[in-house]
Amino acid sequence: MPKKRLxxxxxxxxxxxxxxxxxxxxxxxxxxxxxxxxxxxTLRADHVSCYGYHRTTTPYIDSLAxxxxxxxxxxxxxxxxxxxxxxxxxxxxxxxxxVTSGIIADGEAFEQEVLDDGFSTLAESLRQEGYTTFGAxxxxxxxxxxxxxxxxxxxxxxxxxxAATLNERVLSWKNVLKESDPFFLWVHxxxxxxxxxxxxxxxDEYASGRCRPAEGPYTEWMLPLQQNVxxxxxxxxxLQCLIDGYDSEINYxxxxxxxxxxxxxxxxxCLLIVTSDHGEEFLERGYLGxxxxxxxELVHVPLIVRMPGxxxxxxxxxxxxxxxxxxxxxxxxxxxxxxxxxxxxDLFGNGGLAQARESAxxxxxxxxxxxxxVLHDGFKYIYNYCRKQEELxxxxxxxYEKINLVPYRPELAGxxxxxxxxxxxxxPKAQKVEKKAAASQADLEKLRALGYITDVSEDxxxxxxxxxxHFDTAE
Numbered sequence: 001m002p003k004k005r006l007x008x009x010x011x012x013x014x015x016x017x018x019x020x021x022x023x024x025x026x027x028x029x030x031x032x033x034x035x036x037x038x039x040x041x042t043l044r045a046d047h048v049s050c051y052g053y054h055r056t057t058t059p060y061i062d063s064l065a066x067x068x069x070x071x072x073x074x075x076x077x078x079x080x081x082x083x084x085x086x087x088x089x090x091x092x093x094x095x096x097x098x099v100t101s102g103i104i105a106d107g108e109a110f111e112q113e114v115l116d117d118g119f120s121t122l123a124e125s126l127r128q129e130g131y132t133t134f135g136a137x138x139x140x141x142x143x144x145x146x147x148x149x150x151x152x153x154x155x156x157x158x159x160x161x162x163a164a165t166l167n168e169r170v171l172s173w174k175n176v177l178k179e180s181d182p183f184f185l186w187v188h189x190x191x192x193x194x195x196x197x198x199x200x201x202x203x204d205e206y207a208s209g210r211c212r213p214a215e216g217p218y219t220e221w222m223l224p225l226q227q228n229v230x231x232x233x234x235x236x237x238x239l240q241c242l243i244d245g246y247d248s249e250i251n252y253x254x255x256x257x258x259x260x261x262x263x264x265x266x267x268x269x270c271l272l273i274v275t276s277d278h279g280e281e282f283l284e285r286g287y288l289g290x291x292x293x294x295x296x297e298l299v300h301v302p303l304i305v306r307m308p309g310x311x312x313x314x315x316x317x318x319x320x321x322x323x324x325x326x327x328x329x330x331x332x333x334x335x336x337x338x339x340x341x342x343x344x345x346d347l348f349g350n351g352g353l354a355q356a357r358e359s360a361x362x363x364x365x366x367x368x369x370x371x372x373x374v375l376h377d378g379f380k381y382i383y384n385y386c387r388k389q390e391e392l393x394x395x396x397x398x399x400y401e402k403i404n405l406v407p408y409r410p411e412l413a414g415x416x417x418x419x420x421x422x423x424x425x426x427x428p429k430a431q432k433v434e435k436k437a438a439a440s441q442a443d444l445e446k447l448r449a450l451g452y453i454t455d456v457s458e459d460x461x462x463x464x465x466x467x468x469x470h471f472d473t474a475e
Contacts, residue, residue: 033308034270035126035330036261037186039088040253041081041139042193042290044279045074045300047250055206057250060258061274061304068272068306069315069353073395075375076278076323079298079365080291081141082112084277084323085148085188089121091327091342093362098430100366102141107159109140114434115147120339122327123151123184129336132180136170137188138162152186162197163189163256171263178265187260191253192280194222194289196245203248211241222289232283243282269308271333275323276301284400291367294382295401299363299373305329305347317353320361320375341428362423374420381416390417 045051050062050070077087082102083094094100097119102112115121123133135152138161142148149155154176156169170187177183191197198207225232225242232239257274278290279298290298301323305312325344331337332346345359364372370385380401382391392405392413406413 031308032129032131032182032334034180034182034266034268035131035184035334036270036272037122037184037326037330038257038272038274039085039186039188040192040250040274040276040302041188041190042278042280043250043276043302044297045276045302046297047247048302050304051302055247057202057247058254060254061302064272064274064306065304065314067313068304069312069317069347071303071305071317071321071347073318073320073375074275074301074303074323075320075361075363076276076299076301077363079278079294079363080367081139081277082146083365085142086115087324088275088277088326089123089148090115090119091122091324091338091344092119093324093343093427094364094366095424096343096428096430098433099147104140104159107140109143109146111435112141112146114145115150116430116432116434117147117150119150120342121150122330123186125151125327125331125336125339126184126334127151127153129334131182131184132176133184134170134173134177135186135188136166137186138166138190139188139193142188160190163191163253166190167256167260167263170260174264178267188277189253189256192246192249194225196242196249197252198245199248199252202251203244206244206247207241210237210244225288229283229286229288232288233286239283242288246280246282271308271330272306273304273326273330275303275326277323291365292369294363294365294371294373296380296395296399307333307348312348312353315353317347320359321347322361343427360419360423362420372420372424374416374423376416376419379412379416381413381420383417383420392416 047053047055047057048061049056049058050065051072056062076084078084078094078100082099083097086092086097086099087094090097097115099113099115103110123135127133132154133152134154135149136156137148138158140157140159143157144155148157154173161169166187166189170185177185232242261272279296279301280290281287281292281295281297284297285293285295287293292298303321303323303326322344324342325347328338328342328344328349329347332349338346347353360374360376362372362374364370369387371382372385373380373382375395378394378396380393380395382393383389390406390413391401392409393401393403394405395401
């Protein structure tokens with residue numbers, strides 16, 4: 001064969017091979033789909049109907065679960081908003097990002113740490129890849145000057161906007177959203193948080209005329225509710241009225257999530273995630289509200305992921321996962337590299353959906369007491385560093401954490417205590433923490449008079465501003 005022809009054929013083959021490689025690379029690269037993250041304040045998993053609740057509180061979310069993946073045992077890194085949402089947005093545990101305290105009074109946030117701009121957030125990671133980023137939230141714990149607007153091109157925050165009002169704000173961005181190629185939208189609904197407004201028609205169905213606002217403090221903020229704890233302990237009907245209102249709020253926000261998704265009129269399927277920051281207690285441990293422990297009613301949250309297209313439809317994942325897995329999951333689905341040092345994992349990567357319960361999941365809170373928990377292989381170990389108390393539960397047999405197994409399974413308790421201690425020692429600790437809106441002495445006295453700050457006693461949790469017991473990592 002003449003050399004000229006041989007060189008021609010070799011060159012032609014090289015060009016074809018290069019073209020084939022380029023085609024394969026383009027086909028293999030994930031599309032940059034639009035991403036919608038919906039977080040619902042104070043929504044405990046066992047009050048969501050697709051998680052087995054006896055009331056149909058979430059018909060639209062249920063439909064998303066049928067079209068996507070339901071993570072049955074999703075755990076929040078903390079049991080109240082600032083640390084839980086900072087963890088979700090950075091994929092770092094609260095000990096690492098340092099956002100662990102704060103008070104809302106008279107519509108303002110006091111004594112809350114600012115999420116440091118040295119941490120990479122989900123919004124920042126997506127904006128670096130060409131996404132236009134939108135955030136609409138209705139909790140001032142998440143306001144922009146507390147660090148939660150990092151990475152957002154458009155950010156809106158106003159306390160107590162109900163779902164209808166928040167939808168109006170988001171839909172006012174509709175044209176900009178549709179012109180963005182692609183976009184990331186985060187919407188944080190407040191409605192299931194106290195005060196529990198009685199939303200019809202659902203409340204009428206649930207309460208059957210049993211109670212109305214004039215008959216009791218059912219639609220008050222949590223402070224007056226907590227001051228009436230003894231009333232609710234003695235009167236189960238009154239407590240049920242609180243729960244009826246809470247459930248009606250869940251229905252209300254579910255209906256407005258559906259209205260939002262339909263109102264956006266999106267042409268292409270998006271990556272859609274629905275979850276919560278934390279749950280809510282209704283006297284299961286003698287308290288109302290959240291932030292006081294890491295029991296399941298406070299940290300077990302819904303997590304539903306609907307993938308673009310028909311991938312993984314109707315799947316249920318049983319193993320423990322964390323909401324700080326959301327950031328690496330979104331980035332993984334989109335083919336974007338994770339920031340270094342994050343704690344979460346891509347739930348769809350490395351055979352994630354099929355994995356057994358191998359990785360431990362952690363949760364902690366230091367709002368009242370310093371309490372930390374590890375969940376592993378169906379068991380949950382809790383340690384209260386202030387009271388030196390330990391608890392162990394078999395969540396498969398005892399999902400409501402009624403039987404402390406420490407006296408019966410001391411060896412297992414010791415193993416999980418060691419696992420928890422190793423995690424505490426290994427997790428990077430926040431190096432610099434700035435507090436925004438630090439309360440003056442006059443503010444503190446005002447908050448104390450209103451009951452937001454209480455003196456510490458042995459039978460009552462410590463307030464975040466009276467100086468929680470210091471956590472010693474050497475313990």
